[in-house]
Structure formats: structure tokens, C-alpha cells
Amino acid sequence: SQQGEEDPQALSIQEGENATMNCSYKTSINNLQWYRQNSGRGLVHLILIRSNEREKHSGRLRVTLDTSKKSSSLLITASRAADTASYFCATQGAGSYQLTFGKGTKLSVIP
């Protein structure tokens, strides 16, 4: 079953702009992860943030986590055409390695 929702479902921006995607989840978690998927291919792991962390950076990516609101956001700065993909958040509970995914945000970056 789906853990929650990503918002927005689709996002279209110009190259160079920032893209922000949000994710909500329902149950307590050990960590939350973000993945990228290009056009029906495999998932690429982007970043993992643990439940006791509030913010994490990796290159042009910034992830925040608010466990009180059960929500997370992914910010991609200075977007590139190559960032065009679907982005999924996924959660793992304590003691479980099963990933529970959201529905994803489809990002289009226009050159």
C-alpha cells in the first residue's frame, strides 16, 4: 500500500530554476529516502535522511524532514534538463527494510 502522497504530481520548470517536491507519510519511520526514476527504468537512490535529522544536503539536493507533520521536501537547485525524471519518496520503519513508496512527482525541466 502507498505510504502517502507526493505533491505536486507533476511539475514543469525552466532550466536553472529550483524545483521543490513534497512528500507526506502516515506512520512512524526510521528514515525517509528519495529516489529518481528515468522513463520507466530502475530507481536511483538520491539521499537518505534519518528520523532524528531535520535537513540534509547532497550536491544540488536539499532534503528536509518534519516528523511532527510527517512530511518531507526535496529541493533541487539550479535544475538541468537531465533532472527530468520522476521522483519518489520512500519510508522505512524501525527494524524493517521494506520501502513504502509515495506516488511520485513527475518533473520536467525545459531547456
Added chain:
Amino acid sequence: KAGVTQTPRYLIKTRGQQVTLSCSPISGHRSVSWYQQTPGQGLQFLFEYFSETQRNKGNFPGRFSGRQFSNSRSEMNVSTLELGDSALYLCASSATDSPYEQYFGPGTRLTVT
């Protein structure tokens, strides 16, 4: 290190048939998980294997089964295929010292006609 590999990449089967999909994890990884991705249901967890034992199972009917071999390679089997089994099947592996980070293969696209 080579990534997770899945074979075959594409498969077309007829309703009622059975199918076996294969996954080779990253060298040294002992955990393998399987996920089904469809437009309607999204990404859903099927099962997870560790050291040849099923450690966790998702909410799928018994037609879906899997196994893991001593070299950590895994197979999943779907019997009596239904049209709704058409999906992208993704395999992921993880290392024992960082079990929460999963590395996905390119997937097997199964079409049931």
C-alpha cells in the same frame, strides 16, 4: 562494482502461463528485495530475502513467490498470469553494513496478453 542486474529485461507472456524473473545483486550484498510497479498501484513491495531466507513479504497473492540462492542471486516466480500482472518488476539489493540503502536494477518489463 557491477550494479544490480535483472534478466530478462522484457518479457511477453500469455494469461495463464507462468514466468520466472532473475536478479543478481551487487557483489557482496546479501539482501534482495522485489517490487512491482504499475501505473495504477505505483511501487509496491513484494518480498525480501536475506541469506536464502524470506525475511518479509508484501500483500500479494500466493501466485507470487521467490527464492534466493547461496550466491545471493534471487528469482521470483508468478504462476497463472493475469492481465493485471503486467508491470515493471524491480529488484534491489543492500549491503549488510548499510541495510537501509537499497540499490535497484533496471527492472524487467512484463506484459501479459
